[in-house]
Amino acid sequence: MSPMTALPVLSETASAVAPAQAGGVYSLLWLVVALPAVSAAILLLGGRSTNAWGHLLGCAAPIASFALGVLMFVSLLTRDAHDRAIEQHLFDWITTGSYDVDAGLLLDPLSMLFVLLITGVGSIIHVYSIGYMAEDPRRRRFFGQLNLFVAAMLLLVLGSDYLVLFVGWEGVGLASYLLIGFWQHKHSAATAAKKAFVVNRVGDMGMALAVMLMFATFGTTSFVGVSAAAEGASTATLTALGLLLLLGACGKSAQVPLQSWLLDAMEGPTPVSALIHAATMVTAGVYLVTRSNFIFNEAPTAQTAVVIVGLVTALWGAIIGCAKDDIKKALAGSTMSQIGYMHLAAGLGPIGYAFAIFHLLTHGFFKANLFLGAGSVMHSMNDEVDMRRYGGLAPLMPITFLTFAMGYLAIIGFPLFSGFWSKDLILEAAFAENLVVGFGALLGAGITAFYMTRVMLMTFLSPKRWADDVHPHESPRVMTVPLLVLAALSAVGGVLYLGGWVVDWLTPVVGEEHPELGVPVWVISLAAVAVVAAGVAVAWVLVAKRDVPREAPVRVSVFTTAARADLFGDALNEAVFMRPGQHLTRSLVYVDNRGVDGTVNGLGGLIGGASGRLRRLQTGFVRSYALTMVAGAFVVVVALLAANLS
């Protein structure tokens, strides 16, 4: 890790872009995606006959993919560092003259890590779900949809072309939509699912435009082609591309300003929150930015935008996390915040890509651990999510408590736990880049320590506040064993950085640059630990030293009110997008139809009796239609004449 300048490293990256064709164990690469996809098809289309063994098949598929992934990983380790990109061509998807899209897969150090994370943590969460969803009559369908998600996510990270990535991108969106709304009987779940889908569409618009812009300017959308073409492209094009990709990343990763869907997404079953809305799917934005490093490296404006988005979200999510009484929503705020850190690191360029991915991995471990722990608590508390009704659970659920504690220590960055290493590196890079960014990130670490301590205290340690008819108990082994595995990973995940391994591993893909700090590294580590200690202490004073009321206090400060309302994210959306949209719709309806009555909203709630209403609906008079046609024709002709003869 000698200090290096960015340029030679970048040219090194570009030279390593001719991937080898898949052979040997790699010829099975397509199976990694196909196994969960086939399993999903069997489970979703198989009907009731698969009920008995559906959950077992559902677990077997990601485990098999994980096994394949490990085989390939071991095999990759034996290869030369610059020879670790393997491409598998599946079929010609679109061929029109000079523009070809191969449906192909690309396995390189970056996608390898994601494959291991998705299938590894995914398998653990699948196993956990056997217990968590045991009582649910639709458990088979749940596993089918979960497998669908895994397949789509693997396609997202393995696709060798932006268009293939986009298919996976939409696929995970669809699976996420289905799973958030899995409990169909809850109205809130349906609303949350729809909100997630629609907000994501805004991000997808950015993705779609970015891909189209690539096609228009470079004539290709494959990673190899675009990275080669990006060298000669203008900064303006690359900046536009970077900003559009960032919009896509914001949607999928719940970054400000498209963050509002994630908190509502907690309506889904807890394993879904753990897998999709914490460990994997929401990190797709970080993957996208890192994968597109050849674009962002040449577009400083876009990089700055990524850093700003990341920093704002890191603080935004942390503040929300402080005020939530719903344990899952507190953790969701924390997810937003941590992904903000990853974006911040990725936006710093070659100095931070590897750190972003490192934090993504450790976060995958400890956040999945925390969510599954929360699920275990809910499971024993009759699905109560309000932390004000918890308290004193530590002795009753020792395994859940201890594993949750591992996750807690990891996320706040307690020395030697996995989060300590990864967050510390991001802080270093941030300070090396810009003092404001550095102090912002440091502040975020302090707030993280505060809200996580609050969660810990309110759930496990403070006096009990649950009702008499609740009987907390430890969860069955099928749930606690996954917790133990994840807790171990949360604790020792830092070994990935042993000897700088993860950075070296990723260098062929993302390049490398060493942060230049004005002060010794240990100063920053020490500052971080001090800030974290302060955060914990504040939580101790504010939460542990006082009684936690069973009902949330109403008379609270402005800040608490704001944080409880998600910093008015929804209100903002409503004021800026929804209301003007509704007004536009209404006025257009008025102008266009003159007939549709005012009740245009609340469609599901409209009463039946269709036949009676039909007559009233169709009140468009043919004479007024004819008049609009004349007016239209007049405008068309006059516009043509005016534009051309003037």
Place this chain on the structure above:
Amino acid sequence: MIAVHGSVLAQEIEIESPNIAYSAIYPILIVFGVALVGVLVEAFAPRPRRYVVQTVLAAAGLGLAFVGTVLVAGDLPETQNGLARGGIEAEGALAVDGPTLFIWGAILLLSFFSVLLFAERRLESGVTAFAGQAAALPGTEAEREASTRGLEHTEVFPLMLFAVGGMMLFPASNDLLTMFVALEVLSFPLYLLCGLARRRRLLSQEAAVKYFLLGAFASGFFLYGIALVYGYAGTVTLAGIDGAITNRVGGDGLLLAGIGLMAVGLLFKIGAAPFHAWTPDVYQGAPTAVTGFMAACTKVAAFGALLRVFYVAFGGAQWNWMPMMWIVAALTMGVGCVLTLTQTDVKRMLAYSSIAHAGFLLTGFVGVQAATRDSDDMTSLVAVMFYLLAYGFTTLGAFAVVTVVRDSSGEATHLSRWAGLGKQSPVLAGVFALFMLAFLGLPATSGFMAKWAVFTSAWAGDAQLLVIIAVLASVITAFVYIRVIVLMFFADPVGEGPTVAMPSVLTVVTIAAGVVVTVALGVAPQPVLDLAHQAGEFVR
């Protein structure tokens, strides 16, 4: 005396018999021929046999014409340095070229499946969805009698075949008069078909009258436009007009007004704003099988004609009409998307969605990316033709689904009646959800590939702003389609909820065709893209 006169004439003028290349245009003749046989069947076959005879005749005729189209396509000569294939036939009246044949193939396939929908009898317990006796006034004794006797109008099949013949003629016309005749031939049977619903007859008749009046109005504009263009160019052949424009003989005002008025007639047929007002009313009132047929086939035919006129005849003046078409495309997408949001009736919603799709198609159209010899990139023609085929099958399938969701008063088209459909019939609701996702343009459905094709060709044609508007518009429509899915799968049924009637194999086959094409064109679009690509450019 007369004989003498005749012989004198014969001596003075050589009368040449017109040279008709039957080997190239026989698919059209098959369709018209079968339609005429259908009329004879109505006259001579006994009433109980007519249904079977007409159905088989129509399906076989369309199938035969499709085979003919494939055979004709097999030996098209190459012209224009290999950029186009085909030739001008029938004394300059018809252009039988690659795009024509692709469009014929699409229309014939889609109308074949429409025939199956027309022939569905199980849903109305033994009779078709068309009025038993159209002449009987609604609510009268005569209507009740027709209903108890189980009468049905099998004339719908020949009527439909006439419409199909007109639709094939329309995009193949090589001069404006043939095109006008084709427009009328395709329109009149549709006006009639719209008014033939068995249930809610007043609504259906109102739709027919509206469609007829406004259609006649639009034809008037179209004809006036033809007259003005003739005044400018002195000819009605497309190549002649192109020549006149290229040589700039003056009188631009005449030409521009002509272009504008002809555009009105064509934009009316494709349902583009501000000439879209008829679409929701007619789509809602017409029998659903007819709506599906119109939504799929009329759009294909009208876009074919629009492309031919504007690319071949007015290609030289493209900088004059492009700004106008830009605005129309943007307006159409805007109106279609925003108004889809507020619809509470499935058929109206699909109607507004078809308006939005017309806007997306127009986006591809204004890209005007022609083929060149040194590159074989996606041309606008390829993109639009692919979109038409993909959209046609999806929309036909969607309307087929609408026919089977019923309550005691017939089809339950009010969206509130669809609440909870997913619980009652997960497969059907799943299929409809697939169609919604295709309309939305989700990857791995045909809708995505279609949008991708038109947007990329438009982007390459320097219509970037329009593409951005189009992408925005498709984001807005996501609300609508997702709302329908939420309604079907997450909402509780209102009252007794809808019933899903079990249709006969005919409707099932149509829905299945919609599903298969929607998925196939999404996952493996290449063969169809290749086919559209091979079709080449229009011959001139």
